[in-house]
Amino acid sequence: MSEWAIVWEARGAILDGFYNTLILFGLSVTLAFVLGCAFAYWLETRNPATLALRGFINCMRMLPFLILAYLLYYGLPSLGLRLNAWTAGLIALVVYYGAYFGEVLRGARLVLPEGQVEAAKAHGFTGFKVFRRIVLPQLIIKTRPLMGNLLILCLKDTAFLTIITVQELTAAANSVQSTYFVPMEAFVVVILLYWLISICLELALKWAGRFGAKRGFEHV
């Protein structure tokens, strides 16, 4: 069992990585969600730029996350913009998942009965207010399971950032295993930590589901 003891001794490094992953994940998911909502509102309006936005979202849906991270970290400096790995990684996560959140919300918007929007307009709501008070809350409640999937995907994609040298959880495992040569134990611990986060996410989403159920939204 001495390998496990070694990992325990190296817990400081692993916990540092764990915190970094949590911060990256929490920050990027929050910002991406806001960005996704902004995208969804943008798509509500009728102007030529929405076409460009649709194109951008579709691009993101077809690209691997790591390519975007590469673009920001390795590509931008040649345009004169040098970001450190952590910032580049965070921006990549926000932009990439902003597009995915936007797409999920757009899908739900397509099947939202138009009568509600008309009712709100008849009450004198303006465009943005209709979106913020009537449309968006419903979209969020209805897309909860899909949002949950996106959260888990985003959590997992933070691990890609180890490739562009961000010191997150997987990078921590890798450095612990290479220093003390305990690959199995180091990665088992780290995988369990990812599992722990995702289980907490699932529980939180289940709890959030009660919010929708109370309003008669969940028929499943």
Place this chain on the structure above:
Amino acid sequence: MNGQAWLLLLDGAWTTLWISGTAIAIGVVLGLGVALLRMARIPFLDQLLVVYVSLARATPLVTLVLFIFLSAPTLGLNLDRNTAAILALTLNTAAFNAEVWRAAFLSFSREQREAALACGMTDRLFFRRIMLPQMVTTSLPGLVNEMSFIIKSSPAIAVIGIVDLTRVTNRITAVTYEPLPPILAAGLLYMLIVGVLIKLQAIAERKANRLAM
């Protein structure tokens, strides 16, 4: 970028495709196996499979690839990079595919089985001729969707030094000192591959909707 660089890129794309393709092929069948075993509700094995699916869904592919490649030697296994990569991608995609197959099983109507039995079919014949073909059709959109996810996650195999379509851009940059063109070109190739899969998914969805009477 010159012709040499494009050749390198295509080589990387081929690596991405054959490794992902192998994992997808095994993963689709393995996923069906896991789903069938779960439907059988064998005690202990069932709980084990639930844990497997849950763990595989939560583990980043990068972490899984590193874990398998680095800890295989301590278990006395000697995996080369490609085998480790295929194993990791397969373990990951099989778990997602198992859920897709299982959803198709659970939504299958019992009445069709009775109609088959009433015509003199055995359960085996019913499964082979009536149930399985429909399960393939209903599962296909989900399976193809998972294929595009696997392609999008496949750059994870670069972490153990496989020169895939993402990693190859570093190689090209090391010679040209111009990172932007190869990365953009690689992005284009990914969009081509995933774009085809998204189209296929739309076709599969149209076919599957016909079954939902």
Place this chain on the structure above:
Amino acid sequence: MSDVPAVRIERLSKSFGGVEVLRDIELTVNKGEVVSVLGSSGSGKSTLLRCINWLEEPDRGSIHIAGQRIGIDASGRKMRNKELAALRARTGMVFQGFNLWPHLTVLHNVMESPVQVKGMRKDEARRIALELLEKVGMVEKADAYPYTLSGGQKQRVAIARALAMSPEVILFDEPTSALDPERVGEVLQVMKNLSAEGYTMIVVTHEMEFARAVSDQVVFLEKGLLIEKSDPETFFTNPASERVRRFLELA
């Protein structure tokens, strides 16, 4: 050989979770006969039908299809699935919910069992299937998929599918109950034609006119008991049981 009844049911009983759904049912259906089974819902009439081809396993009693016992073999053991399937192949069943196989075209729904179960050659099965589809008026839809059909059309295809196995008896389980009222007639017409052609049929139904016009025997089930069995004329004008009289008044 010709005097062997198509179906012989003796002392058939069946319970679900302690509730007796069928008790000591006796019924003989001769070749070419049409038997209508009436009764209010929950009377056990569907269960009776499903016992005949062993979709439900009876607790007691015996069922013979054209002289051959179903479910229990000569040495008194329960039949293995294969033997059971072989006997089921000699009966046809038409369900309330059609239960067509959605991944197959109309033609292939009808061809599937003759080819897969009987091992019939494909061109032969196709020829027979087209003949049967002609008979139920669905031949022009042979290449359509079930999702494109109306309920009445689906049920007519389901009837052709049942006929394709040249069954000794066709079991109809409320074949018109799931149909729009204006679609009921087309299915009943097909069934009338079949009876005129001499097919043996057992029909669980709520269609009184059909039962009266087409049946050779009408039986009435009440709480799992067979309380009336007579020719249609007697059944509808002068039934022996008070319960049937009340049932007819309500209908």
